[in-house]
Amino acid sequence: MIELFEAVFRGLGQGSVYALIALGFVIIYKSSHVISFAQPGFMIAGVVLVTYLVELPGIGFWVAVPLATLLTGLFALGIERAVIRPMVGRPIFAIAIITIALDILIRTVAHAYLGINVRHVQDPWGLRTMSLGPLTVQQRHLAAVLAAAALVAVLFLFFRYTRMGLAMRAVAQDQEAALAQGVSVGAVFAMSWAMAGGLAAVAGSFAASGRSVDPLFWLIALTALPVIILGGLDSLPGAVVAGLVIGVAQALTQSYPHWVSFLGTNASVIVPWLVMILVLVVRPYGLFGTREVERV
Amino acid sequence: MLQVHNLEVVYDDVMLVLRGVSISVAPGQIVALLGANGAGKSTLLRALTGLLDVHHGKITRGSVDLDGQPVGHLRPAQLVTRGITQVMEGRRIFAELTVEENLRIGAHTNPRQFKERADRVLTLFPVLADRRRDTAGYLSGGEQQMLAMGRALMANPRYLLLDEPSLGLAPRLVDQVRDLIVAINETGTGVLLVEQNATMALSIASHGYVMETGKVVLDKPAKELLSDEDVREFYLGLAGTDMAGGTGRRSFREVKHYKRRKRWLS
Ligand SMILES: Nc1ncnc2c1ncn2[C@@H]1O[C@H](COP(=O)(O)OP(=O)(O)O)[C@@H](O)[C@H]1O
Ligand SMILES: [Mg+2]
Numbered sequence: 001m002i003e004l005f006e007a008v009f010r011g012l013g014q015g016s017v018y019a020l021i022a023l024g025f026v027i028i029y030k031s032s033h034v035i036s037f038a039q040p041g042f043m044i045a046g047v048v049l050v051t052y053l054v055e056l057p058g059i060g061f062w063v064a065v066p067l068a069t070l071l072t073g074l075f076a077l078g079i080e081r082a083v084i085r086p087m088v089g090r091p092i093f094a095i096a097i098i099t100i101a102l103d104i105l106i107r108t109v110a111h112a113y114l115g116i117n118v119r120h121v122q123d124p125w126g127l128r129t130m131s132l133g134p135l136t137v138q139q140r141h142l143a144a145v146l147a148a149a150a151l152v153a154v155l156f157l158f159f160r161y162t163r164m165g166l167a168m169r170a171v172a173q174d175q176e177a178a179l180a181q182g183v184s185v186g187a188v189f190a191m192s193w194a195m196a197g198g199l200a201a202v203a204g205s206f207a208a209s210g211r212s213v214d215p216l217f218w219l220i221a222l223t224a225l226p227v228i229i230l231g232g233l234d235s236l237p238g239a240v241v242a243g244l245v246i247g248v249a250q251a252l253t254q255s256y257p258h259w260v261s262f263l264g265t266n267a268s269v270i271v272p273w274l275v276m277i278l279v280l281v282v283r284p285y286g287l288f289g290t291r292e293v294e295r296v
Numbered sequence: 297m298l299q300v301h302n303l304e305v306v307y308d309d310v311m312l313v314l315r316g317v318s319i320s321v322a323p324g325q326i327v328a329l330l331g332a333n334g335a336g337k338s339t340l341l342r343a344l345t346g347l348l349d350v351h352h353g354k355i356t357r358g359s360v361d362l363d364g365q366p367v368g369h370l371r372p373a374q375l376v377t378r379g380i381t382q383v384m385e386g387r388r389i390f391a392e393l394t395v396e397e398n399l400r401i402g403a404h405t406n407p408r409q410f411k412e413r414a415d416r417v418l419t420l421f422p423v424l425a426d427r428r429r430d431t432a433g434y435l436s437g438g439e440q441q442m443l444a445m446g447r448a449l450m451a452n453p454r455y456l457l458l459d460e461p462s463l464g465l466a467p468r469l470v471d472q473v474r475d476l477i478v479a480i481n482e483t484g485t486g487v488l489l490v491e492q493n494a495t496m497a498l499s500i501a502s503h504g505y506v507m508e509t510g511k512v513v514l515d516k517p518a519k520e521l522l523s524d525e526d527v528r529e530f531y532l533g534l535a536g537t538d539m540a541g542g543t544g545r546r547s548f549r550e551v552k553h554y555k556r557r558k559r560w561l562s
């Protein structure tokens with residue numbers, strides 16, 4: 001039983017990372033209906049930045065991560081402004097393809113900076129464990145859960161109370177009506193990309209704790225894809241819940257491979273996609289897909 | 297003075313929908329803009345508020361002037377800041393936001409003055425004060441129209457453009473909306489009132505325009521339009537009847553709507 005709960009906790013840690021990446025995707029989608037596949041690219045860019053920043057004197061993990069988050073956010077904002085904005089009004093599909101191109105581009109360049117040496121984010125946890133009640137858990141998983149929880153709280157307050165957050169919600173609901181009130185839709189697009197970039201960088205930083213950053217690292221971000229679809233493209237709570245669900249499902253298949261032995265030896269890689277398909281059969285719009293408030 | 301001179305607007309580079317429209321609204325004046333569906337009324341309001349872009353529309357000739365300055369090229373936010381705000385057709389409130397959040401978006405260009413403006417709007421629309429924290433999507437049609445108007449007033453416009461505010465409202469609510477437009481106007485706001493309900497619009501306007509297929513075909517003081525035979529026949533549905541009933545009378549469309557509503561209720 002203890003073992004089961006430990007696996008679940010490990011899943012929550014991993015799922016927090018998925019949730020942060022997916023949140024960025026959903027924020028862009030809600031603001032502009034752009035389906036952005038560039039999240040893995042931003043995650044890698046952010047993480048590579050962290051590995052370089054921590055090598056500078058006087059800069060540790062806790063300074064490098066916020067700094068890389070900010071820089072990746074600005075980078076994403078620049079990409080939106082330079083590449084995506086001119087595409088406004090083009091077919092959604094064409095824009096999605098452009099984001100795939102951007103992702104490949106950013107990843108390839110970032111990988112070049114990884115080189116052949118093993119790079120680390122020099123997180124304070126490594127693989128150290130701690131006790132959480134009766135459970136023995138890895139500190140890095142607890143850190144990821146806490147970081148995601150803190151960011152979700154900040155996002156909640158941002159969308160609820162700030163002028164920009166409210167403008168973003170308005171644009172998500174009715175772009176033209178928001179324009180008519182004097183909201184700058186361009187600023188909202190830019191902000192959504194900056195947030196997505198920043199979230200991807202944080203996600204990457206916590207995903208990289210206790211391991212090295214290598215060219216296969218981006219596969220973590222790939223798992224965010226079924227997470228997004230499972231949660232419902234346009235639901236922020238959906239991204240969080242689906243991230244955790246997929247993370248836990250994956251951890252369970254790793255801990256109990258005999259449960260799913262019929263899927264072969266690499267079950268934990270396909271389980272996210274399997275969960276997604278199973279849920280979509282029952283709920284075509286994902287767990288939390290659009291459910292509009294409308295007076296009949 | 298808000299003016300449009302010889303305005304031509306084209307959608308998708310090919311569809312000419314405004315063919316040389318000229319109108320003007322003086323500060324503090326109520327001007328009615330009438331015309332059948334598809335005449336180009338909403339397009340004119342889009343041109344006045346910078347919203348043509350969204351519809352792939354373009355001004356190809358003529359100008360939009362505010363106090364003599366050309367403003368046709370400005371973005372919506374700039375026009376709101378300069379005092380032109382539109383209440384779009386169909387209300388377009390943010391259904392998932394609360395009433396208060398809708399008002400906050402209305403004050404987006406000037407958040408510092410949110411409190412005093414909200415006080416003013418909520419005094420004008422007490423219904424909204426009662427439902428401040430409610431989700432806007434759950435308001436009734438009439439309440440949603442008030443919210444749309446209140447939201448626009450949060451920008452403190454000098455010119456308020458209303459696109460068919462009486463659409464789909466029961467007669468009693470139409471009267472209420474009419475009275476509110478008068479109240480808003482009394483605080484010095486110029487109003488350009490687009491309506492299919494010509495009786496209501498002309499009863500409070502000082503001047504009126506009638507549009508047909510992208511052109512202004514009548515341009516007269518409201519009183520004269522009310523007694524114009526063509527207007528009475530086509531827009532008031534009152535051919536040959538006495539106008540003495542004034543605002544108490546309902547347009548044909550409204551009567552139909554009211555009947556439909558009653559049948560549905562019974
Ligand atoms: N976004 C658009 N793209 C193309 N044509 C449009 C668009 N919006 C309106 N039109 C056309 O322009 C004409 C005027 O429409 P509109 O301004 O909405 O008229 P009204 O508000 O008087 O009913 C109509 O023929 C309509 O079909
Ligand atoms: Mg219209």
